[in-house]
Amino acid sequence: MSRITAEQLRSWRWYGRDELRSFGHRSRAKQAGFGHEDYMGKPIIGILNSWSEQNSCHMHLKLTADAVRRGILQAGGHPMEIPVLSVGEMLTKPTAMFHRNLLAMETEEVLRANPLDGAVLLGGCDKSTPGLLMGAFSVDLPVIYMPCGPMMKGNWRGQVLGSGSDVWKYWDEKRAGNLSWEEWCEIEDGIARGPGHCMTMGTASTLTALAETLGLCMPGASSIPAVDSAHLRTAAAAGRQMVENVWEQRKPSQIVDERSFHNAIAVDMALGGSTNAMVHLVAMAGRLGIKLPLEKFDEISRRVPLMANLRPAGEYLMEDFYVAGGLRALLTAMGDLLVREVPTITGRTLGENIEGCEVLNEAVIRSRDKALQPDGGTAVLRGNLCPNGAVIKHAAADPKLHRHRGPALVFDHYADLKARIDDPDLPVTADSVLVLRNAGPVGAPGMPEWGQLPIPRKLLMQGVRDMVRLSDCRMSGTSYGACVLHIAPESAVGGPLALVENGDIIELDVPGRRLHLEVSDEELAKRRARWQPAPTRYHRGYAKLFVEHVTQADEGADFDFLQHGPAVPEPEIY
Numbered sequence: 001m002s003r004i005t006a007e008q009l010r011s012w013r014w015y016g017r018d019e020l021r022s023f024g025h026r027s028r029a030k031q032a033g034f035g036h037e038d039y040m041g042k043p044i045i046g047i048l049n050s051w052s053e054q055n056s057c058h059m060h061l062k063l064t065a066d067a068v069r070r071g072i073l074q075a076g077g078h079p080m081e082i083p084v085l086s087v088g089e090m091l092t093k094p095t096a097m098f099h100r101n102l103l104a105m106e107t108e109e110v111l112r113a114n115p116l117d118g119a120v121l122l123g124g125c126d127k128s129t130p131g132l133l134m135g136a137f138s139v140d141l142p143v144i145y146m147p148c149g150p151m152m153k154g155n156w157r158g159q160v161l162g163s164g165s166d167v168w169k170y171w172d173e174k175r176a177g178n179l180s181w182e183e184w185c186e187i188e189d190g191i192a193r194g195p196g197h198c199m200t201m202g203t204a205s206t207l208t209a210l211a212e213t214l215g216l217c218m219p220g221a222s223s224i225p226a227v228d229s230a231h232l233r234t235a236a237a238a239g240r241q242m243v244e245n246v247w248e249q250r251k252p253s254q255i256v257d258e259r260s261f262h263n264a265i266a267v268d269m270a271l272g273g274s275t276n277a278m279v280h281l282v283a284m285a286g287r288l289g290i291k292l293p294l295e296k297f298d299e300i301s302r303r304v305p306l307m308a309n310l311r312p313a314g315e316y317l318m319e320d321f322y323v324a325g326g327l328r329a330l331l332t333a334m335g336d337l338l339v340r341e342v343p344t345i346t347g348r349t350l351g352e353n354i355e356g357c358e359v360l361n362e363a364v365i366r367s368r369d370k371a372l373q374p375d376g377g378t379a380v381l382r383g384n385l386c387p388n389g390a391v392i393k394h395a396a397a398d399p400k401l402h403r404h405r406g407p408a409l410v411f412d413h414y415a416d417l418k419a420r421i422d423d424p425d426l427p428v429t430a431d432s433v434l435v436l437r438n439a440g441p442v443g444a445p446g447m448p449e450w451g452q453l454p455i456p457r458k459l460l461m462q463g464v465r466d467m468v469r470l471s472d473c474r475m476s477g478t479s480y481g482a483c484v485l486h487i488a489p490e491s492a493v494g495g496p497l498a499l500v501e502n503g504d505i506i507e508l509d510v511p512g513r514r515l516h517l518e519v520s521d522e523e524l525a526k527r528r529a530r531w532q533p534a535p536t537r538y539h540r541g542y543a544k545l546f547v548e549h550v551t552q553a554d555e556g557a558d559f560d561f562l563q564h565g566p567a568v569p570e571p572e573i574y
Helices: 020-031 061-074 096-113 128-139 165-175 181-190 203-213 229-248 258-271 276-287 294-303 318-323 326-337 414-420 521-530 541-549
Strands: 044-049 078-083 118-123 143-147 154-156 159-161 379-381 390-392 403-411 433-436 469-471 483-485 505-509 514-517
Touching: 044 061, 044 096, 044 229, 061 078, 061 118, 061 229, 096 128, 096 541, 118 128, 118 229, 128 143, 128 203, 128 276, 143 203, 143 229, 154 181, 165 181, 203 258, 203 276, 203 326, 258 276, 258 294, 258 326, 294 379, 318 326, 403 414, 433 505
Parallel strands: 044 078, 044 118, 118 143, 403 433, 433 469, 469 483
Antiparallel strands: 154 159, 379 390, 390 483, 403 505, 505 514
């Protein structure tokens, strides 16, 4: 597309006309201290900032926004910072995932309702990346995503700590009686030492890397630690690039296509990325009318080796990954596993953006012939217990459990799990299969990160550190273990998980991609005839909207009315 003129800017409809409404818009801009020379005939760039004091991962985004603003001004644009929902992973309840779609709706409407020609989106903590991008895809204005970056390594008594992953590990040791309260508090003091998202290859690191792979970030942006000065320099570069992209009208629909998403899946597998990436990629692709069936994830996983030696599937942390060359080095090492001709926000292809990059530490970023394992970190399962699919991050599970057969121990909801899991009389052995239901998109609601069911204390005392666990919810991308997740359809809407009873034999076969409940069809039909859904607890507000319109995990857990359809008309300027 040829370069647009000032009169073709979207913001010109607000400010450039000789009519009453434009007079009002210009006068209010002057009320804010801006003159004609600030905004007339210049691209107006929104800085959508998910900074919040409730979200420690984003606490430095005020400085990031200032750097973006500097870049916009340098390139001749007019920056306008706009706050959006932060959806911080740690404090937002019932789960940040519950509010991801709300952030997507807000992003779409903020971009559409205001005189913006494009926007730089600031996020990074788990659900902010998909939420911001889903909304941006739906409105289809030129955007650049600027990740907040990972935090520094944690430290405790000379041991390197990784957020999330070491929490689960040491919590088990505390529950087993191997760690004192004082030691636990020391770990608490040392595991999160500054701004930025989790520095393991959890959901945040995975999603920002995939946003860059999709071509929506400045090259290298997703790997830079939050406290590294390169973060602010890249933010300024994003501001400058954004002004050019408005003039060139580089929109998501012209950059991101099916090949881009297939690249993102491949990178997810090479990184040993979070299982949550599957839900979010399906949802993001759906906003552009692109179908990503779960089989595509499994197909790509079978041919892409696990190359990033990062926790929880490996040894190192994101700071090590950055020093080893970061995402661009990994993309280079992946070679022909990627389609390099896809476009990006820089105006160059993905291949051109990584030209000249190399791996600087092969212990952190493995070559294909020295990969941690020959396939990707995640597998998709099918069977009578998950007719619409389930997922397992088998790279982070005990290999002995990749094939397992054992009796079910069922927990009807999370409160039931919490109340009974440490009961010394719990009828459980290391061979048991723990089952949590009513924890999916509708049942919880919001599909929280409860899927790493705790090992019963009586088994921890016996030295057990992993066992097969099933649920219709998610788990943190920093988690590990033989946890089968995202079982669809979920139990709350009548999925087969709702019919499991204590003692039923369940078979997990990761190599065969199978999850099977050894109960006859006739018996399941009898149980289904007796099953009744729980009465809804939500009768108003966003929660009611959520449970009535959220889709299942295999469909991205988006709202049915937000998935791809006819474009919403541009607002009339009356």
